[in-house]
Amino acid sequence: MATDTATPRIQLGDYIVIQRQKYTKLQKFGSLDTTATLGKETLELKSLLDQPYGSTFKMCVKETKPGKRGAQRQHSLELCSETELRSTREVLGISSSGADNRDICDDGEAQTLKPEDIAQLREECNDSSKIIEKLVENSKTFHNRTEYSQEKYLRKKEKKYFEFVQIRPPTIRLMLDIFYRQDAEKVMGIRVDTLSQIISYSGVCGFGSYLLYESGTNGLLPAAMLNSIGAGTEGTLVHMHPGNVPQKQALLALKLPLEQQQRCVSVNLYSVLREFYQGGEAKATTLPLEEPSKVEPEESQPETPTEEQSEAIEPITKKPKLDEAQSGRDGSKGPPRWHLENKRATALMHAEFDSLVVAAKEHPSSILQALLPLVKPSRPVVVFSTCKELLQETYMELKTSGKVTGLHLTSNWLRTYQILPNRTHPEVNMSGNSGYLLTGYTLR
Amino acid sequence: MATDTATPRIQLGDYIVIQRQKYTKLQKFGSLDTTATLGKETLELKSLLDQPYGSTFKMCVKETKPGKRGAQRQHSLELCSETELRSTREVLGISSSGADNRDICDDGEAQTLKPEDIAQLREECNDSSKIIEKLVENSKTFHNRTEYSQEKYLRKKEKKYFEFVQIRPPTIRLMLDIFYRQDAEKVMGIRVDTLSQIISYSGVCGFGSYLLYESGTNGLLPAAMLNSIGAGTEGTLVHMHPGNVPQKQALLALKLPLEQQQRCVSVNLYSVLREFYQGGEAKATTLPLEEPSKVEPEESQPETPTEEQSEAIEPITKKPKLDEAQSGRDGSKGPPRWHLENKRATALMHAEFDSLVVAAKEHPSSILQALLPLVKPSRPVVVFSTCKELLQETYMELKTSGKVTGLHLTSNWLRTYQILPNRTHPEVNMSGNSGYLLTGYTLR
Amino acid sequence: MSFLKPKTHIEKGDVVILYLSVSSMHAIEAVPEIVNKRGETIPHIFQTNYGSLKVENIIGVEYGSKVELSKGWAHVLQPTPELWTQTLPHRTQIIYTPDISMIIHQLEVRPGAVVIESGTGSGSLSHYFLRALKPTGHLHTFDFHEARADQAREEFRRHGIADFVTVYHRDVCNLGFGEELDGKADAVFLDLPAPDLAVPHAFKALKLSGGRFCSFSPCIEQSQRCIQELTKLGFNEIVSLEVLQQENVVKTRTLPVIDLEFLKLPKTEETTATAANAEESKAPKEVKKYLTSSNPQTLPGHTGFLTFATLPPNIPKADE
């Protein structure tokens, strides 16, 4: 097999995507002792180091510990070759199948192996195809099932006992899948079709200066925009948020070059607007600092605590003492980082933006009132909400104001398909809510 | 070909469905002189008389008259056999086709026949396949098109020159298709999936007494319910409407047996409620009659004026003089028909109903307040509206009242498919609005 | 016996829907005693999340009433095919109300209709056909699985609708619907893995005056083959479609409205401290309420393709 020197390799400190069949998980590979938990399996990650991204590893059981919800198995990981990954079906070479299910009486006792037997089998065998072979041997009904039904059974068992994981570098696409599957709330209910359209309609690209307000997507929305701005380009992003700390998990996971990271300026909405209006360097040092209230009671914190975030912490909920604020944070020489970011953001605000994206849990109306004046004419505006009524009201307000034209309120329908020979159909479940987008173009 | 004596035959006075390829039209065959207009074609219907329903007729041009929008052709109809109906493609036996469209430059002058030539051809030829043959002969690009593109061209031309019509008896299914295609407003925007669910959820069948309020579906909704009640059964329907005259077109078109027709009692909502509350025979003759106001300004009248409706006219917008009301309408001996219907309806109202269906252009809330007490416990309630907000409010009111349980607010997605060898896909257009149904069950 | 016609009071032997909530309903038989596993006759006690119900107590009660459970209450409803579909014991994958409604409508089933159904399955659709065609029509329903056919037959009897239905145990793809049904049906419905094999039998069973046909298939290839067969035999008006029903969950949403105008106003030294406090306490409290609705997070994305067709009148039927 050819090796490609261009393929990046897994490094300590990286966020990685661990994939086991269709299940994917975002994990920080913080140290050689880091373990990842996939249901009842605990994986030791140390053998990943310096291996190329995209590699597949075999889970090798080291020990089984009793856990809260049944036994927890600890696995080491062994790099393995592509050829080990044949379909379980081929390995087993199952052939005899009934033509339909008319002779099957599902009495719930088709499997003669007892749960204890299976557990033992699992400890003994590292190879899922062996386990499944045993299960098939001991099933009274398997060979009477139709081929379709057999495959369904095998897929189900394969899923349970599948012993390979692939390690992939995080991308916007993979992270959105993970976040949305775990809990759509983690990304404010922004579905894949909706995110893709936010990126399109906002026009974000390698040129221009972009403004985003979002009230909590674990960094995914700013990451997606900064990803579209690109490395080695001249685009910039001002990322406003309502909390004390910007959610940055997805931004950090992308492992962007520093120059690109620095073109995303994350600031608190209240703090930066005060800076912008009250403005001026003189005032900034003489006036005591206001702490904007934490407005979003539902705001979700990133699930994985990420120490990098502490770097960016703004002291906006802790009441800084007057002298502290005047002398700089913690008595250090320069102004605090959040203050510098506010300065950078207000400079960009004065230069005006090439696009505005608002993805708010709050009513977007007052936010638009504050931010629309910062956008140049003939520029896209994109507002996301999960609540259609809010956007209907905003639509009417914008239409009446005459400041924005080409207004459209849209939502989406997304269906995935199972395309298999003779078994093609839309998937039986679909996502119910795309959320809503209100789009338009600013006027002079 | 075998003939079936059970097949009903076309009679004078029947409503008929005229079908030309996918186009269908509801037409009253009132007399032997009746003509039907299909776009630029006028059809003389007299030869339909006594022919079995389901027969196909050939349109034979008799003359061409100048019309407002181009020439109007008058046709007689000739009964024809199934064998005449072969696909135009087969007749023409087209074979040579390009593999793709790369060599086609669509300069808009691919057809060498001029419009005048085509018009003349059309008068000379009664046979659409001949016309199309000429068109193909004179097309410079036809033989360079792909097979797919050729078929599309042929279908388009075939549609334009197709010379056969089929005559079918009206059914709920065919009439809903016609009404909805002509103008969804004609049936208050009740789409096929929604109508089918109104029938299901209401539980209307051969047993029981049903209550419907509808504010204008050209008779389709009462017709659908009466159709489900059936001939020779014991079910009854009280059909309340807000207008002076019930819209009955679809009811009449069904040509139901008289006993079945009579089990549908059509009454004005205000008039019958007053009768019910103020009630009693004594009062009915001593009190002057109130005329409920015409509430629904948008109410659409049946497009085809149907003389049968005049039988049922209630004098509720004309202010009857006191003595007239007391002595009976127009001085005739008995009470007017609408009054008798009110009496029959109030008797059924006192006996209470087995289901309630409301399809209102008005806010359903006050209508439900008035009609729900007339429904027995453990009975379905179905409310239709095109405006979700109205049903959301009604949902909350009913939930709070505790009078109805199992409340669901639903809407539907309907997609039709083109299923052809190697060309299978959902149709490129779909209907955007199913309307909304609020369903539940009454409690004691 | 509670499926024949609307009735007001629970009688012994009725199937009754015990309605606890939108997501919790049970179909129970209103009999005072049942036989347990050991063959003993014991009082019929039904267990729910809100405690137990002594079933004897509901006999004679008016449908729609509230009944006491040991730890709460529930309502008793007369079963409808819709409620039955949500509570019946699943013997197979079943078809639900949105598809069924379309099937009944497109097959133009009304009292007096003669309908053929295959397979019977769990009998969910059969109950709808029976409601629509009784008391003057008849349903012929076929299943290749003997136990299922027997269970369905017994169920129709207990539900008081056995007079209007004949249940057959037969493999219709290979054996057809039987000569006695040739030319007898107004409508034929197929829910079979290979519907195309049964289309010629449907063709024979439909009346010479014509009739309607429907096939329900999860996979598009089944519909493709079915349509080929329908076309070959002279069916027309062939239409394939999908119906998906969406629940709109009604709720009142409380949404924060934030004020940013105040940030434009410079503060005087004296108001600073109090204003800052005021902002903190005030801002999050400004909210707006919306009565709104949205779909559940997961919706049914596919049930099956419905293929409808018309057999036109007077198509000659060769003796196959």
Add this chain to the structure above:
Amino acid sequence: MSFLKPKTHIEKGDVVILYLSVSSMHAIEAVPEIVNKRGETIPHIFQTNYGSLKVENIIGVEYGSKVELSKGWAHVLQPTPELWTQTLPHRTQIIYTPDISMIIHQLEVRPGAVVIESGTGSGSLSHYFLRALKPTGHLHTFDFHEARADQAREEFRRHGIADFVTVYHRDVCNLGFGEELDGKADAVFLDLPAPDLAVPHAFKALKLSGGRFCSFSPCIEQSQRCIQELTKLGFNEIVSLEVLQQENVVKTRTLPVIDLEFLKLPKTEETTATAANAEESKAPKEVKKYLTSSNPQTLPGHTGFLTFATLPPNIPKADE
């Protein structure tokens, strides 16, 4: 030159969107003079439903401004791929923003990406690819129709984005993308009648470190064959999906509310006449207003099936 980056003022040669209403937009070239059919140079006058525009007058104007027409006014907007897609001269069926957005997202196109597209068609999608990958990436776009390839090339030049794109006239199903692109692409997009024929070429063109693949097909059979080929060559993460965007038309609806309570109250003789009048005039006036939205009567029901796949890293590529 107006597609390269955001700009503030209209320069000579810019494509400008003349925006009259949601349903009426035109892409015009900001040149003061044009050559007419007879070869004469004449002033560039653009006709709209609201009268004519002397195009010379908009040069130098700020984007987003209102401009006078002889019988009204319009706005001038800088073109975006979204606006261009709605106004471009159709040379073929085109793909629209909802599908395109999904394609860009799933193909993970960002500045620096090398993308292969076939066919170029009307260049609608090309403009989106170019926005996403410039200034550091490159688009290789192929069309088998020579005139279309030439038109697209010329268009990219006029739009100021020619540096980032190479347009090829080639039948890729038979001839592939050319050896010079072997192992060069991060992503391949196919919109071809027989995508399966081009899959092996896509396989060769993708980088050894892997890449993403997309095929857009109106018919399911095209996707089926494409997926068979993808599976054979070792692509994984194969997903097929459909995106449909719905417009929600916002409007205020005025709905009648009817009063039926008064019918319960018996009337005294004296009030009868006046009450009757009052009812008549009052009832229809009671209305409630709702800010609501609904879909247009007809929605796009299908555009195409999007099939996505990943070529994993280090799949050995035999010399085909």
